[in-house]
Amino acid sequence: MKEVMKQLGKAICYFLLFLGLQVVLSMFASMLYGAWLGVELSANGKTMDVQTITEKTTAFLSDNVIFIGFIANILTILFLIIFFRIRKKKLLLEANWNAVSVKDIPYAIGLGVALVLFISFGFSLLPESLLESYNQFSGMLMGGLTVTSIMYTVIAAPIVEEIIFRGLILSRLRKAMPLPIAIIISSLFFALAHGQLLWMTYAFILGCVLAIVDVKTDTIAISVIIHMLFNLLGMSSSIWAPKPSAVLYIILTVVGVLGTILILVRFIKRQDVINQTVS
Numbered sequence: 115m116k117e118v119m120k121q122l123g124k125a126i127c128y129f130l131l132f133l134g135l136q137v138v139l140s141m142f143a144s145m146l147y148g149a150w151l152g153v154e155l156s157a158n159g160k161t162m163d164v165q166t167i168t169e170k171t172t173a174f175l176s177d178n179v180i181f182i183g184f185i186a187n188i189l190t191i192l193f194l195i196i197f198f199r200i201r202k203k204k205l206l207l208e209a210n211w212n213a214v215s216v217k218d219i220p221y222a223i224g225l226g227v228a229l230v231l232f233i234s235f236g237f238s239l240l241p242e243s244l245l246e247s248y249n250q251f252s253g254m255l256m257g258g259l260t261v262t263s264i265m266y267t268v269i270a271a272p273i274v275e276e277i278i279f280r281g282l283i284l285s286r287l288r289k290a291m292p293l294p295i296a297i298i299i300s301s302l303f304f305a306l307a308h309g310q311l312l313w314m315t316y317a318f319i320l321g322c323v324l325a326i327v328d329v330k331t332d333t334i335a336i337s338v339i340i341h342m343l344f345n346l347l348g349m350s351s352s353i354w355a356p357k358p359s360a361v362l363y364i365i366l367t368v369v370g371v372l373g374t375i376l377i378l379v380r381f382i383k384r385q386d387v388i389n390q391t392v393s
């Protein structure tokens with residue numbers, strides 16, 4: 115029990131680091147914007163009530179959530195590099211970022227595509243009442259196909275999230291509890307980091323899949339590839355996705371589910387990797 119609490123404590127600390135830096139950076143940005151807004155109003159001899167300032171600050175955060183998230187991810191990695199360097203350890207080694215087997219790459223690409231079909235089209239079949247807040251949240255975070263959104267969504271977020279949730283959190287939990295429980299807990303952390311209910315639901319599913327891949331390949335590099343492809347196809351779905359059709363979306367969802375299961379079974383059945391936990 116002592117070891118369980120120790121490793122769970124480490125997992126919580128990594129989770130709070132990931133989430134805390136985003137919250138702190140958002141608060142800092144709000145304070146700077148509020149101060150700038152106050153100075154600008156005073157210079158023009160105008161006054162503004164607290165409600166209006168709050169609304170403008172909220173709009174500012176919404177418009178810049180991608181940039182703030184991108185900076186938070188960079189700070190997270192820098193903090194971890196410094197933290198492990200002080201302890202005379204290497205971040206990538208601690209995060210289980212090992213060499214990739216070339217034969218796993220095609221399966222990783224296939225799994226990324228299958229997950230997008232499964233989740234994107236499957237969720238599109240849900241009632242409109244459930245999708246309204248989900249679409250608003252998605253639009254705010256994706257922000258369209260801009261350089262910043264692509265760098266954040268396709269590159270920075272997958273790398274940082276895999277290092278935190280699969281590389282550091284899962285590896286610590288595996289040392290103190292049965293693997294299925296470790297996968298579930300790490301995926302719950304991953305889900306909680308996504309905020310919106312439907313995002314949390316699919317993040318939990320995605321987290322479980324990526325955790326299994328990480329365990330069976332003994333490297334988070336493959337899960338990073340899958341995560342990158344999943345985010346890329348997801349954010350660009352408005353360009354390549356077919357026109358809404360319930361029958362077609364059901365077919366694509368079924369194809370995605372079957373593809374996910376078949377490829378995941380391939381990873382699960384492989385026997386050529388002896389998995390090791392981080393010391």
